Amino acid sequence: MRPVAHLNRRYYFSASHRLHVDALTPERNREVFGKCNNPFGHGHNYVAQVTFSGPVDAATGMVTNLADLDAFAQRELLDIFDHANLNTLECFRDVVPSTENLSLELWRIFEQYPHANLKRIRVEETGNNSFDYFGEGAPVKHEE
Amino acid sequence: MILLTRKADFSAAHFYWNDAWSEAENHRVFGKCANRQGHGHNYTLEVTVAGSIDPTSGFVVDLKQLKDILEREVISVYDHRHLNYEVPEFTTTIPTTENIAVAIWRRLDGKIPNAKLHRVRVYEMPNLFADYYGEQA
Numbered sequence: 259m260r261p262v263a264h265l266n267r268r269y270y271f272s273a274s275h276r277l278h279v280d281a282l283t284p285e286r287n288r289e290v291f292g293k294c295n296n297p298f299g300h301g302h303n304y305v306a307q308v309t310f311s312g313p314v315d316a317a318t319g320m321v322t323n324l325a326d327l328d329a330f331a332q333r334e335l336l337d338i339f340d341h342a343n344l345n346t347l348e349c350f351r352d353v354v355p356s357t358e359n360l361s362l363e364l365w366r367i368f369e370q371y372p373h374a375n376l377k378r379i380r381v382e383e384t385g386n387n388s389f390d391y392f393g394e395g396a397p398v399k400h401e402e
Numbered sequence: 403m404i405l406l407t408r409k410a411d412f413s414a415a416h417f418y419w420n421d422a423w424s425e426a427e428n429h430r431v432f433g434k435c436a437n438r439q440g441h442g443h444n445y446t447l448e449v450t451v452a453g454s455i456d457p458t459s460g461f462v463v464d465l466k467q468l469k470d471i472l473e474r475e476v477i478s479v480y481d482h483r484h485l486n487y488e489v490p491e492f493t494t495t496i497p498t499t500e501n502i503a504v505a506i507w508r509r510l511d512g513k514i515p516n517a518k519l520h521r522v523r524v525y526e527m528p529n530l531f532a533d534y535y536g537e538q539a
Contacts, residue, residue, distance in 0.1 A: 263500040264533035309533075314504060317420055318431060319496030324530070325433055 260313040264377060265321040267308055269331050271340035274301035275355040278345075299343060304357075305382040306335065306364055310374035322374040334367050357383040361391040369393070405520055406462045407450040410472045412481035415440040416497040419486075440484055446525040447476065447506060453517035463517045475509045499526045503534040511536070 276299040277291040287295045294300070308331075312321040338347065344355035349363045364379045378399075382388040392398060417440045418432040428436045435441070449472060453462040479489055485497035491505045503524045511519050525531040 259537070261504045261534065261537065263503055264535075265500060266531045266533065268529035314498075314500045317422070319418070319498035319501040321500050321532070323431065 260316060262311055263314050263321050264309055264311045265327075265374065267324070267327060267331070269306045269308070269335060270303065271306070271336055272301060272303050273339055273342050273344050274299045275344040275350075276300070277354055277356060279354055299345070302383050304339075304360070305380075305388075306331075307378075307380040307382070308364075308368050308376065309378040309380075310368075310371070311377050312374040322371075326373055327371065330371050331368075334370070335364065357381050357387070357389045358391075361389045365391050365393060403452055404455060404462055405450050405452050406465075406468075406517070407448050408465065408468050408472065410447045410449070410469070410477055411444060412447065412477050413442060413444050414480050414483050414485050415442040416485040416492075417441065418496050418498065420496065440486070443526050445480075445502070447472070448521075448523040448525075449506075449510060449519070450521040450523070451514055451517035452520040456516070463514060468514065471510070471513055475513060476506055479509075499524050499530060499532040500534075502526075503532040507534050507536060 275294075276296065277294040278287050278297075279290075282290065308327075310321060310327070314321060344350050344360070347355075349366075350359070353359050361379050361381045364381060365376065368376050368379065377392065379391045380388055390398075417438055418435040419428050419438065420431075423431070449468070451463060451468070455462055483489060485492045485502070489497070489505075491508075492501070495501045495505070503522045506524065507519065507522045510522070519536065522534045523531055
């Protein structure tokens with residue numbers, strides 16, 4: 259049996275967002291979201307760290323070819339999210355673009371990558387906060 | 403049970419090539435990594451071991467001892483070497499980050515007293531790293 263390894267790759271994008279829920283009053287929005295509710299929005303340099311597992315291919319020595327993964331990330335993530343206003347994206351039309359929700363959306367995107375199994379999405383919003391998502395119903399791992 | 407992680411660095415050269423394939427196929431699959439003159443990286447190795455805290459010393463493992471084991475089993479073999487030509491396991495496997503993580507696991511497994519190897523993480527670059535948890539994981 260071939261060994262199973264986990265491959266981790268980090269992608270960087272810059273985007274703006276505003277945390278706001280139409281169903282709440284303006285006062286309640288300010289109360290819940292604080293400065294993140296600023297009507298003009300604000301931005302972050304996000305880091306998306308993706309983890310894929312799979313058997314190490316005997317011929318290539320790889321879990322998946324990085325060129326394939328990078329091309330997929332460019333097309334499905336960076337071309338859409340980089341230098342965008344997250345609130346204007348289709349996926350956030352009815353969902354507040356918190357980093358938690360961004361993590362779920364990135365899971366939905368990278369889950370479609372055909373050549374390896376997605377194990378974790380980590381999104382770093384700033385150097386001080388990051389969010390991990392392991393997929394619906396998956397056990398949470400509290401390690402770095 | 404507690405996890406303890408020790409880091410170590412090594413710098414090495416490598417290239418990706420599968421002898422069973424044509425030159426064109428190697429270049430198609432491996433791109434610039436197939437340059438047979440080789441290229442290099444500053445690798446960072448993170449070794450995580452799991453064990454119980456010794457009530458006398460307060461240690462899981464003696465860090466100096468762990469450092470010496472990493473030095474003897476891995477760093478002295480890999481550092482400032484050409485992985486394809488000078489490290490035995492890579493005469494038969496391609497020194498990708500994934501295979502390096504597996505190879506380091508095999509070099510360390512069973513050699514660390516009082517602790518169980520939990521994870522080997524190898525950074526080829528800050529934005530690319532591989533994890534290996536052993537055969538069972």
